[in-house]
Amino acid sequence: xxxxxxxxxxxxxxxxxxxxxxxxxxxxxxxxxxxxxxxxxxxxxxxxxxxxxxxxxxxxxxxxxxxxxxxxxxxxxxxxxxxxxxxxxxxxxxxxxxxxxxxxxxxxxxxxxxxxxxxxxxxxxxxxxxxxxxxxxxxxxxxxxxxxxxxxxxxxxxxxxxxxxxxxxxxxxxxxxxxxxxxxxxxxxxxxxxxxxxxxxxxxxxxxxxxxxxxxxxxxxxxxxxxxxxxxxxxxxxxxxxxxxxxxxxxxxxxxxxxxxxxxxxxxxxxxxxxxxxxxxxxxxxxxxxxxxxxxxxxxxxxxxxxxxxxxxxxxxxxxxxxxxxxxxxxxxxxxxx
Amino acid sequence: xxxxxxxxxxxxxxxxxxxxxxxxxxxxxxxxxxxxxxxxxxxxxxxxxxxxxxxxxxxxxxxxxxxxxxxxxxxxxxxxxxxxxxxxxxxxxxxxxxxxxxxxxxxxxxxxxxxxxxxxxxxxxxxxxxxxxxxxxxxxxxxxxxxxxxxxxxxxxxxxxxxxxxxxxxxxxxxxxxxxxxxxxxxxxxxxxxxxxxxxxxxxxxxxxxxxxxxxxxxxxxxxxxxxxxxxxxxxxxxxxxxxxxxxxxxxxxxxxxxxxxxxxxxxxxxxxxxxxxxxxxxxxxxxxxxxxxxxxxxxxxxxxxxxxxxxxxxxxxxxxxxxxxx
Numbered sequence: 165x166x167x168x169x170x171x172x173x174x175x176x177x178x179x180x181x182x183x184x185x186x187x188x189x190x191x192x193x194x195x196x197x198x199x200x201x202x203x204x205x206x207x208x209x210x211x212x213x214x215x216x217x218x219x220x221x222x223x224x225x226x227x228x229x230x231x232x233x234x235x236x237x238x239x240x241x242x243x244x245x246x247x248x249x250x251x252x253x254x255x256x257x258x259x260x261x262x263x264x265x266x267x268x269x270x271x272x273x274x275x276x277x278x279x280x281x282x283x284x285x286x287x288x289x290x291x292x293x294x295x296x297x298x299x300x301x302x303x304x305x306x307x308x309x310x311x312x313x314x315x316x317x318x319x320x321x322x323x324x325x326x327x328x329x330x331x332x333x334x335x336x337x338x339x340x341x342x343x344x345x346x347x348x349x350x351x352x353x354x355x356x357x358x359x360x361x362x363x364x365x366x367x368x369x370x371x372x373x374x375x376x377x378x379x380x381x382x383x384x385x386x387x388x389x390x391x392x393x394x395x396x397x398x399x400x401x402x403x404x405x406x407x408x409x410x411x412x413x414x415x416x417x418x419x420x421x422x423x424x425x426x427x428x429x430x431x432x433x434x435x436x437x438x439x440x441x442x443x444x445x446x447x448x449x450x451x452x453x454x455x456x457x458x459x460x461x462x463x464x465x466x467x468x469x470x471x472x473x474x475x476x477x478x479x480x481x482x483x484x485x486x487x488x489x490x491x492x493x494x495x496x497x498x499x500x501x502x
Numbered sequence: 503x504x505x506x507x508x509x510x511x512x513x514x515x516x517x518x519x520x521x522x523x524x525x526x527x528x529x530x531x532x533x534x535x536x537x538x539x540x541x542x543x544x545x546x547x548x549x550x551x552x553x554x555x556x557x558x559x560x561x562x563x564x565x566x567x568x569x570x571x572x573x574x575x576x577x578x579x580x581x582x583x584x585x586x587x588x589x590x591x592x593x594x595x596x597x598x599x600x601x602x603x604x605x606x607x608x609x610x611x612x613x614x615x616x617x618x619x620x621x622x623x624x625x626x627x628x629x630x631x632x633x634x635x636x637x638x639x640x641x642x643x644x645x646x647x648x649x650x651x652x653x654x655x656x657x658x659x660x661x662x663x664x665x666x667x668x669x670x671x672x673x674x675x676x677x678x679x680x681x682x683x684x685x686x687x688x689x690x691x692x693x694x695x696x697x698x699x700x701x702x703x704x705x706x707x708x709x710x711x712x713x714x715x716x717x718x719x720x721x722x723x724x725x726x727x728x729x730x731x732x733x734x735x736x737x738x739x740x741x742x743x744x745x746x747x748x749x750x751x752x753x754x755x756x757x758x759x760x761x762x763x764x765x766x767x768x769x770x771x772x773x774x775x776x777x778x779x780x781x782x783x784x785x786x787x788x789x790x791x792x793x794x795x796x797x798x799x800x801x802x803x804x805x806x807x808x809x810x811x812x813x814x815x816x817x818x819x820x821x822x823x824x825x826x827x828x829x
């Protein structure tokens with residue numbers, strides 16, 4: 165894509181900032197260099213996140229769905245500043261995170277937390293639970309009273325036995341470990357929690373418990389979530405709005421109901437169609453199957469024009485040449501020539 | 503009995519135990535089921551419930567010496583597989599009953615090309631020349647819709663994506679025309695759009711009169727693919743029946759709870775009905791019904807007595823004291 169087009173796109177993508185927006189991101193781009201040879205020269209880039217704009221309001225949950233390798237995790241990490249964006253703007257409560265210095269950033273980090281996919285590797289096996297969940301509090305000197313009190317309060321909050329604070333992570337089951345991760349994320353009273361596939365490592369019966377817990381906490385503390393998942397059914401249950409990502413692009417976003425019932429982008433349609441779901445009443449008996457051909461192209465060598473044109477069932481000539489612009493109707497936006 | 507009702511494989515009361523440092527673990531407890539010709543049977547359950555071990559024991563692939571099939575019979579065409587010697591068993595594996603594993607990475611050898619692995623498998627079972635075997639393998643790669651099969655025969659597994667590796671596995675499982683394919687979570691590692699492609703292939707497989715035992719934890723997958731369903735919980739089969747019966751009138755409290763706890767693809771946000779507690783450890787299952795401590799309807803009898811599978815008609819069975827016929 166040439167620069168001119170890019171600048172144009174950027175102008176088009178800018179949404180009117182909303183007053184209640186907690187986090188806004190415009191045209192984020194995170195590329196990872198590919199290095200070869202003894203001089204480690206950069207021979208190319210993996211375009212993990214190419215163009216992504218989003219906003220999250222206070223108390224709102226934005227679901228981010230996409231298949232593996234589409235850049236959804238990188239986008240989450242970029243928002244937290246764990247990966248450096250090549251360009252773009254991240255506004256958190258009106259401040260651009262990419263322009264802050266270290267000490268300013270540190271203050272803001274307290275208000276943004278993350279929950280990782282694998283609950284065990286996210287916990288230090290040599291620290292006991294009280295150390296794990298009060299580490300942040302100690303770091304930011306927010307302890308009033310004893311650490312035990314804080315730890316016990318947090319344990320109650322996430323539905324764990326408060327007597328267990330001196331145990332170690334390996335003594336807990338998967339669901340309990342994820343609760344510990346949630347307790348740690350909560351400890352600093354953040355405004356935003358980025359949940360990166362928080363339930364995909366858990367069994368179905370435990371998955372529901374953790375989703376319920378996340379919803380309760382959201383309502384209790386007016387938390388905002390960026391809920392990253394490959395599983396549309398999970399996202400549709402918890403998110404107010406959904407953004408669909410494909411090969412580093414957000415191709416469609418809108419309120420959950422609109423996305424599920426009235427998907428506009430051919431990729432979203434295929435993604436929703438591919439979700440296997442029980443349907444004992446046979447309402448959708450005649451659901452037509454959309455089978456996408458081929459696989460996701462490599463993000464180090466993405467296709468020209470629309471990223472999806474290699475697999476799109478409704479591809480036209482223009483899709484191969486030019487990247488589509490956003491078409492909006494209300495809160496529902498889609499990047500497609502159709 | 504018609505052609506379709508023929509019991510191709512019958513598993514009778516098998517119990518599998520593993521010796522661990524903490525004691526003997528019963529991974530599969532008195533499990534019985536059968537697979538008819540041209541039928542897709544789904545085996546669903548959470549991790550650790552014994553579904554994979556059940557599958558492995560059919561091919562006698564339980565790791566020795568820690569694992570043991572304690573009791574039971576596995577009848578294939580009326581022959582007990584547990585009584586065969588190693589050589590006879592080898593003829594069954596891959597040829598008559600083949601398996602698709604969940605972990606693609608470890609199921610294909612990283613040191614050999616796809617073509618070589620496929621040819622080797624064919625030559626094990628068929629007395630043909632290497633060249634013919636090569637051609638058979640190539641045709642099968644084409645059948646599972648791998649682009650440029652000729653070149654791909656020389657590719658190593660790492661050069662292929664997850665979806666393609668899974669197709670190679672499927673081609674290998676199919677190419678000798680087995681009667682039964684055991685597929686252990688064949689799509690769990692794949693993305694949904696790729697999963698949809700693999701399912702399309704599996705549906706085609708069925709047209710060649712192959713029976714499939716599909717192991718999964720995903721009720722959605724069961725609904726899309728299977729004729730009959732077995733629900734396993736903590737080493738036992740708790741409910742069995744036709745797909746429609748299981749989904750429209752689930753009887754065992756675990757099946758009911760499992761179906762209710764699945765997040766639905768819809769816009770209405772409500773709390774999910776979660777099952778309280780967690781799957782008990784295999785080292786200390788409750789002595790009566792294994793679902794006892796999580797069951798909303800448990801009563802005294804469930805604590806000490808093991809419920810048997812009760813026939814509810816039309817092949818629908820449930821292991822619960824609360825089923826109508828039992829009370």
